[in-house]
Every structure is written in structure tokens, then in C-alpha cells.
Amino acid sequence: MTVAEPTSTFSPADLAAIDGDGELHVAAHRADGTLRPATIVWHVVVDGALFVRSVRGDDGxxxxxxxxxxxxxxxxxxxxxxxxxxxxxxxxxAIDLAYRAKYGGGSAVRAITSATARGTTLRVEPLSRDAAAARG
Known part of the structure; x- marks a missing residue:
């Protein structure tokens, strides 16, 4: 699969909509271009960018x-x-602070801000907006 360069960042409206939701559905492409089943993860926005982490570290x-x-x-x-x-x-x-602000305290937030999870921080960059979803 050929990966295009990002054409832009998320629009402010899209980023606000994504950030306002407590759950992000993430699906990876397979080698044949189809999508794996989606997984729900926590996400935050810092400095105008979307970030995710694996609470299970590299084992997620x-x-x-x-x-x-x-x-x-x-x-x-x-x-x-x-x-x-x-x-x-x-x-x-800053990402740790954003997770605490968005999701509060407790063991789940301690896990997502742990050294294990911090090592898996990924910035999510849009390549294109899904046209079917854009139509509603």
C-alpha cells in the first residue's frame, strides 16, 4: 500500500469534534489494504495535534x-x-496532563500516563477524510 503524505492537519472543527468524544475507534490497514477490526482507545489533543497511546504498552x-x-x-x-x-x-x-484533564483520575489514567504507555505515544495525522462519513 502506498502511503500519501498528509495533505493537512485536522481542521479545527474536526479536531474539536474528535476531542469532544471520549472514545476513538482505531483500525489499522492490513497488507491487502482492508481494515482490521476497530479498537476503542482514549485520545487527547495537544498543541493542535491528536495523540493516542497503548495502555498495554508494546503488547497492545x-x-x-x-x-x-x-x-x-x-x-x-x-x-x-x-x-x-x-x-x-x-x-x-503535556499529553499526560491532557489525559488527566479529559479522563479524570483513577487507575486507568495512571496506566495511560505510565512509562509503559508513554513509550507508545503516536501522533495521528490525517491523510484524507472519509467521504462516506462526511456525507453522514
């Missing part, structure tokens, strides 16, 4: 699939986009 099945594929789809807040997943460790502390 969805994480391994998107790392191998590099591309897939995300869906939340009525927005569906074809994306690429890029490792990004630049904003770790």
Missing part, C-alpha cells in the same frame, strides 16, 4: 497493528479519517 494488539501498518482509520465525534500513525515523544508531559 491494536498498537502493534498500527505500528506495523503505519496507516489506518480513526473515527470519533462524527469524523472518520484515513490517517497515519507517527511515533512522537515530544509532548509527553
Amino acid at each position: 494488539a491494536w498498537y502493534g497493528a498500527v505500528r506495523r501498518a503505519g496507516t489506518g482509520t480513526v473515527e470519533a465525534g462524527g469524523v472518520r479519517a484515513v490517517v497515519r500513525f507517527v511515533p512522537d515523544g515530544e509532548y509527553e508531559d
Whole structure:
């Protein structure tokens, strides 16, 4: 599968819609271009970019699939986009704060802000918006 360069970042409206949803559906592309089943993950927006992490670290099945594929789809807040997943460790502390602000406290937030999860931080970059989802 040929991966296109991102044409833009998420629009402010799309980013706000995605960020306003508590769950992001993530699906990795298979080698034949079809999608794996989607997994629900927590996500945050920091400095105008969308980020995800694997609470199970490198052992997360969805994480391994998107790392191998590099591309897939995300869906939340009525927005569906074809994306690429890029490792990004630049904003770790800000991402931790964003997870705490969005999801509160508790053991799940401690897990997603742990060293194990921090090592799996991916920036989600749109390649295109899914036309079918855009039609509603």
C-alpha cells in the first residue's frame, strides 16, 4: 500500500469534534489494504495535534497493528479519517496532563500516563477524510 503524505492537519472543527468524544475507534490497514477490526482507545489533543497511546504498552494488539501498518482509520465525534500513525515523544508531559484533564483520575489514567504507555505515544495525522462519513 502506498502511503500519501498528509495533505493537512485536522481542521479545527474536526479536531474539536474528535476531542469532544471520549472514545476513538482505531483500525489499522492490513497488507491487502482492508481494515482490521476497530479498537476503542482514549485520545487527547495537544498543541493542535491528536495523540493516542497503548495502555498495554508494546503488547497492545491494536498498537502493534498500527505500528506495523503505519496507516489506518480513526473515527470519533462524527469524523472518520484515513490517517497515519507517527511515533512522537515530544509532548509527553503535556499529553499526560491532557489525559488527566479529559479522563479524570483513577487507575486507568495512571496506566495511560505510565512509562509503559508513554513509550507508545503516536501522533495521528490525517491523510484524507472519509467521504462516506462526511456525507453522514
